[in-house]
Amino acid sequence: MDNASKRITIKDIATQTGLSIATVHLALAGKAGPKEETRRRVLQTAKELNYQCNSAASSLKRGVTRIAAILPALTQDNLLYYEPIWRGVRAYCRDAKDFNIELVELPYVNQDSVSVPLEAVGRARGERKLSGLIVLGDIEPEAGRALRDLSDQGVSIVLVNSDTPEVGRICCIQAENYLLGRIMGEILLGRTPRGGPILVCAGEKSTPANADSTRGLNDYLEEHDANREIYALHYGNDMDRLYRRLVERFEKDRGITGCCSVTARGSVQLARALVDTGLAGRIPAIGSDVFGENIENLKRGVFQNLMFKNPYQQGWLAAEYLFKHIFRNQPTGDTTIFVKSEVVFQSSISMYKE
Template sequence: MEETTPGGRRPTMADVAKRVGVSRALVSLVFRNQPGAGEETRRRVLEAADELGYRPDSAARLLARGRSRTIGVMLTLHQPFEADLVEGVYPEAERLGYDVLLSASAPGRDESKAVEALLSHRCEALILLGSTASIARLDELGRRSAVVVIGRTARGANVDSVHTAEGKGVRQVVNHLVELGHRHIAHIDGGKEPGAAERRRAYRAAMRRHQLTEEIRVVPGAHNEDAGIAAGRLFLSEERLPTAVFAGNDRCAMGLLHTLGRAGIDVPGEVSVVGFDDSHLSHLSHIDLSTVRQDAVRMAEHAVRFVVERLDDSTLDPREAVLDPKLVVRGTSAAPPSATGSAGPDDCRCSPRGHRAGH
């Protein structure tokens, strides 16, 4: 499987060629799976390569070939949903003959730095997860290479976008809760995180549609556990709890669930909680979170296909794939405490009884 090359250098095509007694070009053909090499020779080349531990050098390959056939993915590493997306990107990219490079943004390494790294590695396409870049910035990137953002819109920029019909998902959530009899439905929003604005807007619209304008309650938050925890504390500190909370995403819902759990509040008995993402978290057997399912794999596939098609034809107009989400009703949503059936459309604003569990 392995033999050291004279000089300890990493073996090159020339080494393989010499060993087999053919030209470099022939070895190249074999490794690119191109016609033009005899069956027998092909076999011998592969054998020799294996013996030498030869591995094609993608830097050189990249340089020689005009195109890099590499897709760069920028991610933040802290959203489990992004992990799901990445797992969807790999197989689809491989299927289409593309390589994938990952670059994380992090504290001290902002988004543009992460993107620069990808570009300098010659990624010809970029998939941005959880990007908070401005439209102008996206547009600039979009002219340089094929770009798709996932999880947000990017109208006005020369980039493709793949996201969920946030509005539809939110509407399903509110409808579901209202049908169960809820009226005091609060929303913990995601601040500036991708998708948050749409979810907030849709929540407001859906509440209005149900004549629950007066009940609209948006608690500022973020897409993480801390926001859920903070919101939970806020609710607990108040006179009465909402009967249902629609959290900005699953992580936020988790934080909320935790705080409610520790305060002895029964979910869904006293409070219903619904999340958004359907990430690994919510699948977990016993957490059993009602949430809105976004199909990570399909989103990833769309994204990869978008950038690949754009690479083939850069004159394409920006496209937007809006996938329908699906409410997944699990164990954290049920009828509110007092409701025996669905509530009528009366406008009584008082909740039947005050909720407040001791610690």
């Protein structure tokens, strides 16, 4: 019987290498004991024999593996973007239930922003025997230092949506934010050939994803129309204030020729301001992400496009990469993994589900 038609076991590797089963087990598990030369020989033989670790059986032996998700609580505007991320994480963990995974949900509320606060990381530190964390990559400095401590203690961390490498994460799952910003710049520039300012709902300055999108937009305009003025409105959690600022800006400067938002909740207020100032459909506008209100505004012509960042897939992949790292000691390769991001048109709405 050849290797392709039977399951290769640790015993087979031990026979092939002339080593004990215990030594092979330690080498495959990356544990102390075997010399480095022995470890390399075991790994090479395992590869040649197409050995696949029975992760489900191993997980049953080790008991419950606990991972935690530190993501914004699903309140008000957080539902628009972060609810699909939560769903993606939960769905993967359900599918991996045979591996004895326990998902500990640690939602947080930050009054000023969506950034992960120190209190949220403190709750994770209080949990017993956590093997891994899925964390929003927009992190307050003190919380970042606390996460670094957990990483140094052996807790595997995967970031989602934004990247903060200094916390010691194994990888970050995110949309191609810089590229999406450039695409918004190209679309708006092509639809506003007569010039004039472009208004951007730029989100929180401290959020890497928002900063990357805004930088992509700025870079594209700088490269192709260096004289084009950009009005960047930054904001935290006060959406009513953002709405008032948008209305004030639109009424003050009727020369604005195009606009966009790099965030989901900013898109809602941008559409509202366009309608209330009579500019809906009169100037090109681009929203971010696919959800009920944005879909309706795309259908009505308030927006001409939506930028889809695939938050569900971000959550799913974050859980998948964490799982592979914990159970299979599988390296991620690239430390930044981009999900497929797309431009949505009226004619393609039917391809997307909320």
